[in-house]
Amino acid sequence: MSVPLLDLAAQHGPLHDELRQAFDSVLTSGKFVIPSPEVEKLETDLAGRCGTRFAFGVSSGTDALLAALMALGIGPGDEVITTPFTFFATAGCVARVGARPVFADVEQGSFNIDPARIAGAVTARSKAIIPVHLFGQMADMGPILEVAQRHHLAVIEDACQAIGAKDHDRPAGGWGQIGCLSFYPTKNLAALGDAGACVTSDEELARKLKAIRLHGQTGEYQHDLIGGNFRLDAVQAACLNVKIRHLDAWTSARRRLAQRYDELLAGLPIQTPPVGAGKFHVYNQYTIRTPGISPGISPGISPGMAPGRGAGSDSGGGDRRDELKRFLAEKKIGCRVYYPLPLHLQPCFAGLGYRPGDFPQAEQAAREVLSLPMFPEMKQAQQDEVVAALREWIARG
Ligand SMILES: Cc1ncc(COP(=O)(O)O)c(C=O)c1O
Known part of the structure; x- marks a missing residue:
């Protein structure tokens, strides 16, 4: 499917x-x-x-x-x-x-x-x-x-x-x-x-x-x-x-789906999106960090953040994310990298004088993020398909 x-x-x-x-x-x-x-x-x-x-x-x-x-x-x-x-x-x-x-x-x-x-x-x-x-x-x-x-x-x-x-x-x-x-x-x-x-x-x-x-x-x-x-x-x-008139119901549906993703992905080497203390997340995107991420990533995150479940390993980085993206595309599962190149490294802003390494968190995020299917009408069977594909990819190592 x-x-x-x-x-x-x-x-x-x-x-x-x-x-x-x-x-x-x-x-x-x-x-x-x-x-x-x-x-x-x-x-x-x-x-x-x-x-x-x-x-x-x-x-x-x-x-x-x-x-x-x-x-x-x-x-x-x-x-x-x-x-x-x-x-x-x-x-x-x-x-x-x-x-x-x-x-x-x-x-x-x-x-x-x-x-x-x-x-x-x-x-x-x-x-x-x-x-x-x-x-x-x-x-x-x-x-x-x-x-x-x-x-x-x-x-x-x-x-x-x-x-x-x-x-x-x-x-x-x-x-x-x-x-x-x-x-x-x-x-x-x-x-x-x-x-x-x-x-x-x-x-x-x-x-x-x-x-x-x-x-x-x-x-x-x-x-x-x-x-x-x-x-x-x-x-x-x-x-x-x-x-x-339907926005509140759609937001609730997004939040339910996000919670279900969190539960289904728990324990996998994937960083699910953490929610900060006092934050009401409306999940315009459900964005994971891929396994194979750099040593800095752990479920601990920053102060005030409720940890997303799952942790990264120390190898890989952007290559693993791009592999996963290709794997999901082959399975006909929509996914997207928002955003692959941080703005300080965009060619049109070269004149601002920024260099790679200036914003390590943004650069790391750009290498690791992947947004998964998320829309209020998504069926559980569709979500199960996404999770099964992720599990299959992880099992391949
Ligand atoms: C964070 C952010 N800022 C600005 C915009 C610009 O909005 P629009 O595409 O409606 O011009 C978008 C949307 O694309 C966005 O996601």
Whole structure:
């Protein structure tokens, strides 16, 4: 049996009639762009979920980050501290506004930026921190906000993979000055294409974000700011309004599947994803570390992390992970490496002057991670197939 990494057709099947109705209503309304009742409805829901006063639908998670940086006035001469182990957009947007991405290494367990390393990256030019809540687990926001306050830095949460995640009961997106969400099809709340949102509780930033998504327009053809075309289409918002009603149930299903993976993989030489104290993980990805990992890896992980089960051995590294990836592909089991090359080593950032070895945790993660099939509609039989394949590969030695 083949098992996809993600199965959106399985999600859309039962929603077909509701989605059709939503599209028809946008079609007949003729209101395709902002301002649109569909977008406003979604924004109200998102603000409620993120615990913020305001939400603004935008064209993608990337544009949410870009709009956030623009609203905070970040530009040439400024530095923004972020993680090297994330999707490119996080740091790409910093460079796009003319600022310099400055990286701080990640924690071994959560793959998220290590708050203890942020202070060492602060300079007189630092303006903001962008923690990323990677794979659906929040970064350690308490210490991150402390460091930000101490150095007068803004915090933009990249919550693109983490809608619904919580840190000590407080939702992703609601901690920093601005939170950024993505509804790209691989996300827990998925549009039928690109879509995103910014959330904030700051009235002044809200005013700016609202303008920036429409070329900085503050009145009819009046532009007090320079923005972009970051509009969210009504048809995407209509789709998201249908789906958001199911998000909590989907999150529960993801969490049940993750727990079952943890149990089924217990005792195998595989590091299952550890969950930090007080963290509510929403498992956008279920990401293991492969066996054959370097000596540093053990189930102990970092302080505050509940250990994932299983431990690595001392041999191998990336080669073993790539072997496993090929083995699963032969078995028609979807899997993916998020992300094989940390951002400080990306060719386009060569000018930043980073070298291999600068961020050992991120580099090790890039060699060892593998994301397994994870979607709310996954059947137990499909999950059993994934686990059986992993067991078979391990048994081969
Ligand atoms: C961590 C992270 N940041 C930013 C983005 C950018 O979002 P989008 O693809 O909607 O532009 C993504 C998603 O792809 C992401 O995973």
